[in-house]
Amino acid sequence: MIKSRLIRFLCLVAVATALLLPGTAFAKKLKVAGIYTQPIQQKWDACLHKALVKYAEQGAIEYVYSEKVSNTDYIRVLREYSEAGVNLIVGEAFGISRDVRKVADDYPEVAYLMGDSFGPHGKNMSVFDNYIHEPCYLMGMIAGKMTKSNKIGMVGGYPIGEVNRLFNAFMAGAKATNPAVQFKVSFIGSWYDPPKAKEFAYAQVESGVDVLYAERAGVVDSAREKGIIAFGNVNDMNKEENGTNVVVTSALWSMDSAIGHAIERVEAGTFAAEDYKEWTMMAKGGSSLSPYYEFDAKIPAEVKAEVAKTAAAIKAGSFTVEINDNEPKSTF
Numbered sequence: 001m002i003k004s005r006l007i008r009f010l011c012l013v014a015v016a017t018a019l020l021l022p023g024t025a026f027a028k029k030l031k032v033a034g035i036y037t038q039p040i041q042q043k044w045d046a047c048l049h050k051a052l053v054k055y056a057e058q059g060a061i062e063y064v065y066s067e068k069v070s071n072t073d074y075i076r077v078l079r080e081y082s083e084a085g086v087n088l089i090v091g092e093a094f095g096i097s098r099d100v101r102k103v104a105d106d107y108p109e110v111a112y113l114m115g116d117s118f119g120p121h122g123k124n125m126s127v128f129d130n131y132i133h134e135p136c137y138l139m140g141m142i143a144g145k146m147t148k149s150n151k152i153g154m155v156g157g158y159p160i161g162e163v164n165r166l167f168n169a170f171m172a173g174a175k176a177t178n179p180a181v182q183f184k185v186s187f188i189g190s191w192y193d194p195p196k197a198k199e200f201a202y203a204q205v206e207s208g209v210d211v212l213y214a215e216r217a218g219v220v221d222s223a224r225e226k227g228i229i230a231f232g233n234v235n236d237m238n239k240e241e242n243g244t245n246v247v248v249t250s251a252l253w254s255m256d257s258a259i260g261h262a263i264e265r266v267e268a269g270t271f272a273a274e275d276y277k278e279w280t281m282m283a284k285g286g287s288s289l290s291p292y293y294e295f296d297a298k299i300p301a302e303v304k305a306e307v308a309k310t311a312a313a314i315k316a317g318s319f320t321v322e323i324n325d326n327e328p329k330s331t332f
Contacts, residue, residue, distance in 0.1 A: 030266055032056075033081040034065035035074065035091035042192050043217070043234045044130070048090055048115075051255040060263060061088075075099045082107040088266050090259065091115070093127075101125060111271040113262045117161060120273035128258055128276035129162050130234065132287040133169035134314050135251035137321040138307050139213070139231045139289065140173025142248060144181050145303045146229060147174075147211045151332065153184045153204030156215040157191045161325035163215060166233065166251070168324035170213055177303065182332040184209055194218030202226070207332075220246055229295075236290045248299070250290040257285045283315050 034052055036045040049065065056063035064086075069077050074096055081089055082103060092115035093100035104112045104125040116127040143152055152174060156163045167185065174181045184207055186200045197218030204212065205226045212223050212230040220237055223230035224246045230237070232250025237243040243250075258279035265271040280286035289311065292299060313319035 029059070030061045030087045030263060031085060032061045032063050032088045032090065032263075033084075033086045034063070035069055035077055035081065035089065036065065036067045037069055037071065037074065037092060038067070038191060040065070040067045044191070045092075047130070047234060047253050047255050048259075051259045052090060054256060055259065055263060071096050075103060078103050079106075082110050087111060088113065088262060088271075090262075093118075111262065111266045113259070113276065120275055123273055124271065126262065126272070126274045126276055128255075128280060130253045130287075131165070131277055131280045131323070132234070132251045132253045133165045133323060134282045134321045135287050135289040136166045136169040136233075137173035137176075138311055139249060139251055140170040140175075141177045141307050141310065142173075142299055142303055143170070143211050143213070143231055144174035144176065144178030145300055146248065146298075147178070147181060149208050149210045150178065150180050151182050151184065151207070151209040152211045152213065153201065153207075153209035154186070154213040154215065154328075155197050155200045155204065155219045156185075156187050158189065159187050159327040163187075164325050164327050165323050166215065167213070167328040168326070169321050170231075171328060172322065172324075177306070183328070183330060184332065185328050185330045188216060190216075192217065194221070198222045214241075214247070217241060223247075232290070238290065238293050245294060248295045249292050252288045252290050253280065254286055254288070255280070282311070283317065 032052060034048055038045045040046055040049045052063050055061050066077050088111045090113045097116055097118050100114055101121045104122055108124055112125040114127055115129060120127050154167050171183055184204045188196045188200055194217045197216040198221055201212055201219045201222035210228045212219050214220050214230045214237060215233045220230050220241050220243045230247050232247045234253045237250045238247040258276045261279055278284055310319060
């Protein structure tokens with residue numbers, strides 16, 4: 001009798017333990033919220049959203065989100081999710097960093113992973129940004145060899161660090177393979193205004209550029225209409241932005257690794273304030289170069305070989321692409 005009771009007791013302990021352990025069939029899923037200032041179709045926010053949807057579809061988390069949340073309303077929404085028992089909140093703190101940090105202080109039991117230009121905060125606010133400057137350098141290497149006019153145009157949103165570093169890396173890569181190349185740099189003053197980006201790209205083509213770096217949506221359409229090539233940014237513009245026969249390759253950003261790391265930390269009870277920079281770089285799978293698709297045979301073989309060699313060196317840590325957040329300037 002005593003032996004049977006002991007067995008039943010041990011079985012109950014095992015079940016109770018399973019209920020508490022993350023990753024078991026009985027474990028309660030993590031509740032994760034995403035808060036976005038733009039529509040989730042906008043590529044920066046889409047990158048976060050896609051990664052979270054992936055983990056939700058795998059059954060790792062329960063995921064809810066709010067989009068098109070203005071900065072003036074952001075803190076209210078952030079507090080509402082924090083009060084609702086969410087375990088992890090993924091969002092952005094650009095322009096409202098001080099207020100977001102105060103919320104993190106007020107809810108120490110919640111983990112925050114926020115896009116931010118400043119460092120981690122307290123014990124529960126980690127930060128990230130898109131450090132895709134490495135594949136941008138690789139794109140520049142190709143662009144430098146594919147331009148015939150030696151003039152490359154670049155159209156971006158705003159001259160802030162996360163854009164500037166991409167442009168500077170692209171320019172450095174182009175200079176590495178073609179020292180004679182020159183650049184025309186324009187910023188449209190918006191994160192999503194395809195007609196305006198298209199207009200700026202038209203003006204650059206009129207100035208003589210025959211290659212465009214499409215940091216913003218709308219530039220690829222200009223390249224197509226003007227019969228020149230382009231290079232994409234963040235998402236695969238060849239496949240996702242009507243770039244067939246126009247976009248040679250794109251510098252891709254993935255938040256899968258970064259968000260996976262955050263989920264693991266929360267599940268293990270070890271989430272801490274960290275800078276997730278390395279999780280958005282090539283070595284950890286946070287950034288990469290898209291396939292060349294129909295341009296594979298059009299890129300000189302020696303350039304492809306040099307790009308592959310440089311990519312391997314970047315991942316191995318034997319070659320470093322400089323992070324330069326200073327505003328790039330036109331050179332002609």
